[in-house]
Amino acid sequence: MADARVPLSQRLRPYRVLLASRARAQMQYRASFVTDILGTVGVGLAEFAEVWVIFHNVELLGGLDFKAALLVFALSNLAFSLADMFVGHLDQLPVYIRAGQVDAFYVRPLPLLAQLMTSELSMRRIGRLSVAVVALVVALTTGAVAWSPATVVLIVLTVVSGTAIFAALFTAAGGLQFFLVDGSEFTNSFTYGGQYAAQQSQQVFPGPLRIFWTFVVPTAFVAYVPAVAILDLPGDSLAPPWLAWCTPLAALLAWGIAGLCWRLGTRHYQGAGG
Amino acid sequence: MLVRAGFRRHSTYRLALLAGMTTNSVFGFIRASILLAALTSANAAIGGYDKPTTIAFVWWGQALLGTVNLWGFSEVKDRVRSGDIAVDFLRPINPQLAYLAGDLGRAAINLLGRGLPALLLGALLFDMAWPPSAASWVVGAVSVALAVVVAFSGNFVINLLAFWLVEIRGITLLWMITGGLLCGLYLPVPWFPDWLRTIAQWSPFPSMLQNPIDILAGRVVGADIASAVAVQLFWATLLIVLGQVVLRAGRRRLEVQGG
Amino acid sequence: MSIIETRDLVRDFKKTRAVDRMTFSVEPGESVGYIGANGAGKSTTIKMLTGILKPTSGHVRTCDLDPMRERIGVARRVGVVFGQRSQLWWDLPLRDSFAILAAIHSLGEKEARSRTDVLVEQLEMGPQLATPVRSLSLGQRMRAEIAAALLHSPDLLILDEPTIGLDVLSKQRLREFLVAERRERGTTLLLTTHDMGDIERLCDRVLVVDHGRLAFDGSLTGLAATVGAQRVLVIDLAQPTPDLDDIPRTRLLGSESDGLRQRLAFDSEATTAAAVLAQVSARHEVRDLTIEEPDIEDVVRRIYAASGRA
Numbered sequence: 020m021a022d023a024r025v026p027l028s029q030r031l032r033p034y035r036v037l038l039a040s041r042a043r044a045q046m047q048y049r050a051s052f053v054t055d056i057l058g059t060v061g062v063g064l065a066e067f068a069e070v071w072v073i074f075h076n077v078e079l080l081g082g083l084d085f086k087a088a089l090l091v092f093a094l095s096n097l098a099f100s101l102a103d104m105f106v107g108h109l110d111q112l113p114v115y116i117r118a119g120q121v122d123a124f125y126v127r128p129l130p131l132l133a134q135l136m137t138s139e140l141s142m143r144r145i146g147r148l149s150v151a152v153v154a155l156v157v158a159l160t161t162g163a164v165a166w167s168p169a170t171v172v173l174i175v176l177t178v179v180s181g182t183a184i185f186a187a188l189f190t191a192a193g194g195l196q197f198f199l200v201d202g203s204e205f206t207n208s209f210t211y212g213g214q215y216a217a218q219q220s221q222q223v224f225p226g227p228l229r230i231f232w233t234f235v236v237p238t239a240f241v242a243y244v245p246a247v248a249i250l251d252l253p254g255d256s257l258a259p260p261w262l263a264w265c266t267p268l269a270a271l272l273a274w275g276i277a278g279l280c281w282r283l284g285t286r287h288y289q290g291a292g293g
Numbered sequence: 294m295l296v297r298a299g300f301r302r303h304s305t306y307r308l309a310l311l312a313g314m315t316t317n318s319v320f321g322f323i324r325a326s327i328l329l330a331a332l333t334s335a336n337a338a339i340g341g342y343d344k345p346t347t348i349a350f351v352w353w354g355q356a357l358l359g360t361v362n363l364w365g366f367s368e369v370k371d372r373v374r375s376g377d378i379a380v381d382f383l384r385p386i387n388p389q390l391a392y393l394a395g396d397l398g399r400a401a402i403n404l405l406g407r408g409l410p411a412l413l414l415g416a417l418l419f420d421m422a423w424p425p426s427a428a429s430w431v432v433g434a435v436s437v438a439l440a441v442v443v444a445f446s447g448n449f450v451i452n453l454l455a456f457w458l459v460e461i462r463g464i465t466l467l468w469m470i471t472g473g474l475l476c477g478l479y480l481p482v483p484w485f486p487d488w489l490r491t492i493a494q495w496s497p498f499p500s501m502l503q504n505p506i507d508i509l510a511g512r513v514v515g516a517d518i519a520s521a522v523a524v525q526l527f528w529a530t531l532l533i534v535l536g537q538v539v540l541r542a543g544r545r546r547l548e549v550q551g552g
Numbered sequence: 553m554s555i556i557e558t559r560d561l562v563r564d565f566k567k568t569r570a571v572d573r574m575t576f577s578v579e580p581g582e583s584v585g586y587i588g589a590n591g592a593g594k595s596t597t598i599k600m601l602t603g604i605l606k607p608t609s610g611h612v613r614t615c616d617l618d619p620m621r622e623r624i625g626v627a628r629r630v631g632v633v634f635g636q637r638s639q640l641w642w643d644l645p646l647r648d649s650f651a652i653l654a655a656i657h658s659l660g661e662k663e664a665r666s667r668t669d670v671l672v673e674q675l676e677m678g679p680q681l682a683t684p685v686r687s688l689s690l691g692q693r694m695r696a697e698i699a700a701a702l703l704h705s706p707d708l709l710i711l712d713e714p715t716i717g718l719d720v721l722s723k724q725r726l727r728e729f730l731v732a733e734r735r736e737r738g739t740t741l742l743l744t745t746h747d748m749g750d751i752e753r754l755c756d757r758v759l760v761v762d763h764g765r766l767a768f769d770g771s772l773t774g775l776a777a778t779v780g781a782q783r784v785l786v787i788d789l790a791q792p793t794p795d796l797d798d799i800p801r802t803r804l805l806g807s808e809s810d811g812l813r814q815r816l817a818f819d820s821e822a823t824t825a826a827a828v829l830a831q832v833s834a835r836h837e838v839r840d841l842t843i844e845e846p847d848i849e850d851v852v853r854r855i856y857a858a859s860g861r862a
Contacts, residue, residue, distance in 0.1 A: 075486050081327075123634070202309055
C-alpha cells in the first residue's frame, strides 16, 4: 500500500488539501459563518451556566469546589470541541451513505476512515473551543494548581489524550451507524452523553456508573482524573492521583474499541450493501 | 385526522424511537447523579426540590424532551423559502392549525414510544415522586399538552420570519440556546439565581417544560397549579395569535410579490 | 492480462440473488456497454468490481487486482462516474475539485496541471472553472464528473448512466470526447446506459444482463442481428414528394404532409444513415433530418425473450 520511501509530508498532503478546502468552503459565507460561531459560543456558555448555577446553590459538588469544577469543565470542553471540530461529523454517517458519498470514498485511493475524517472541518466549533480556552486559563490561574514541569506535561498530555478519546468515541459511533442507520441517535448516548459525563466530578456517579465511565467509555480520563493530579487533590480509590498518567492508555483503549467498531461497520457495509 | 396522520408518520421509526429512548435515559442517569450530589452537598431541598421530586424533575424532563419540540423544526421555513407555503394557503384548513395538529401527533407518539419507557426506567431505578393527587395527574396532562402548543407556536413564528429575512439561522440558534437553558431542561428554574430566574419567568420558555414538570413532580400543588397552567395558557394564546398575525402578514407579502 | 475478469460471480442480498454466476472478461482497450432493466444487477456488478461490495462467491479481478483486498490499488487504476451521484465538491469552484482530486491521487504538480489543462480543454470546461459545482448545469456537471474520473489517467473508466437527463447537444459532446479519449489513451470503457445512442457511438461490445445473469455477450452488430432492431431516418423534404419506397435496403415506414416528411427504417448492418441520405438527396432536396434509435428497453426485452426461448 503506502510506499515507505514516500516522505510523510507527501503522504499527508491529500488530507491537508482536503481540510484546507473545507475551511475555504465555510469562509465563503462570511455572515452565516459568524452566526454559527456565535451559536457555538452560546452552546459553550449554556454548558458553563449549568455548572455555575449549581454552584450558586452549593459550595461543593462531588468533592470539588467551583474553581476545581471549572478546571474539569474546561478540560472536557476543550477536548470535546477539538474532537467535534475535526471528526464530529463521523456520527452523521447515514447522511453520507444516503448521498452516495461513502461509495465515492471507496473508489478513491485513500483509506476510507481517513477520507471520512477529513471530509469536513467544523470551524464553527471554534466558538465553543474559545469558551473552553477562556475557562481553562481562568481555572489554571485562579485555581490551586500545584505547578511543576510535570504539571505542564500532564496538562498537555490530557488535552491531547482527551481529544483522542472523544475522537475515538465519534469513530466508534460512525462504525456502529453502518448497522444502526435509522437508530443512529443511539450513538449520541456515548458521544454527547460521554461529554456530559466527562465534565462532572466523577464522584457524583454511583459505583457502577462510575466504573462504566472509567473503564468502558473512559471519559473520566478526559478531565476529572487528570484534574485530581493537577490540583493535587487526595482523589479516591477510583481516581488516585497517579491514575492521571494513564490517560494516554485510556485513549489507546478507546481507539482499540473504535477501530474494532469501524472494521465491523465497513465489513457490514461491504457485506450487506448499505 | 391530521393528528393521527402525524402519529402514524412518526411511529414507523421504531428503531429511531428506541435509540432516542436510550440516549434520553443515559442523559437522565447523568443528570440525576449530578442533581442528587448537589442535594447531598446542600443537605437540604433546593428551590423546593428534595430528592424524590428532583428525580421526578429529571425523568419527566427526559420523558418530555422528545414530546415537546424544544429544538424547533424547519419544515415551515423551508416551505416559505421554496414558495410551497402558497399551497398550504389554498387548503381549507388554516396552515397554523394544520401544522399544530401534525405536531401534536408527533408529540403523542414520542410521549408513548420514547417518553414513557424513559419515565418507567427512572421510576424503577430511583426513588421518584409521583404526582401527589389525581388533580396533579389531570392538570399535569393538560399542562403537557399546553407545553407542546407553546413550543410549537413559538417555533412557528420563528419559522415564518423567513418571509422577511434571508437567513433566520441566527435567530433560530439564539432561540434554541436561550430556550434550552431557560426552559428547565438542565436544571430546575427555581435553582437559578434571582436575576436569571426573573428573566426566565418573563419568557415563554418555562411554559414549555418547567411548568408541567413542577405539577407532575408535585413541587407545585394546590392553587399554584392553577397559576402555573394560567401562565402557560397566556403564552399559548399569545403565541398562537401572534402566529396568526404573522401568517397573515406573510400571506399579504406573498400576494403582493405574486409569489 | 484482462482489465476485468469475473468467473461464476454471485452476489446475494438477503433473499434475492442480484448477480448470478456471471462470467465475462474485458480486454484492455475494449469499450463495453453493460445494459439491462432496472434492478437487473448492473450496479451490483460495478460495486463488486470496485471493491464496494463483497461477492457472495465466485471470482472477480479488476486491473489484475482483487478489489476487496487491494481496493486502493484498484482505485488508482479505475475511474468511476456514478451518474446520479456527484463526486465533486458542490460548495467549491470546479477548479478546486480538480485540485483536490489531483492531491488525492498524489499527482505531481506539473502532471496535475497538464492533465487538468488537457481535460478542461477537450471538454470545453474553461469558462466554468470558477463556478461553484452546485451552479453548473447538468451537462456541465456531467462533463466535470468525467474529467474528475479521468484526472489520474485510469486504465479503466466505469460510467454509470453518463448521459441520463442530458440534452442532445450535451450527449453529443460527451460521446465525442469519450471516443477521442479512447483513441488517444486506449482507455478501457465500461458503461451502463438506457440510451441506445450511447451504445452505438461508444461501444464495440455489449453485455446484456437479465435477473443477474448474462443474457447476451457479443458485438453490437450481433446484438442487432439477434433482435433485428432497426434505426429510422426521418427526412424533411423541401417539396411534397412521392413515397420514397424504392431506396435500396430501406423500408418506408410512413409519409406525412403530402410527403414533406418521410420515415425510412434501415438496418445498421446493411447500410448506413449516410448512404441512405445520399441516395435520397441525389433525387430530392433535403431540408432536415433526424435519426431515431431503437429503444434500448425494447432491445433488452427482445434479448430477454430470445434467451428465454434458448
